[in-house]
Amino acid sequence: MKRKLMFVFLMACILLAVAACTPSKSETPAPSTNNNTTTSVSTGTAISxxxxxxxxxxxxxxxxxxxxxxxxxxxxxxxxxxxxxxPEFGKGETFEFKFDQKGTYDYSCGIHPSMTGKIIVE
Ligand SMILES: [Cu+2]
Known part of the structure; x- marks a missing residue:
């Protein structure tokens, strides 16, 4: 019985040592974005x-x-x-709108008003 307790104690010590030495996963560096390699003028019509x-x-x-x-x-x-x-649309779904008139179109998400964007048609 005493031997079993000792074993559990040793295992606990080993686990603690491993945990202390394992670097935090949150330190993983963010992947670098390649946006800087594209031109600053946006020519696409896609919004993510x-x-x-x-x-x-x-x-x-x-x-x-x-x-x-x-x-x-x-x-x-x-x-x-x-x-x-x-309408509301979920993951992987799209919404399209054709802009036939010049102008500046401010828009937002009706569910999350802090989400805003702007389409400039010229
Ligand atoms: Cu939203």
């Missing part, structure tokens, strides 16, 4: 919704462009503006 934000937040497109929002969050979002609005 991720981490409760529109990316890019401001998008400039030529007249007649169809902008596509893709939700990459697990949460549902929508896109609401005075000129257009989408």
């Amino acid at each position: 919704i991720e981490s409760f934000a529109f990316n890019p937040k401001v998008l400039t497109v030529p007249v007649g462009s169809t902008v596509v929002w893709t939700n990459n969050d697990s949460a549902k979002h929508n896109v609401v503006s005075t000129n257009f609005s989408s």
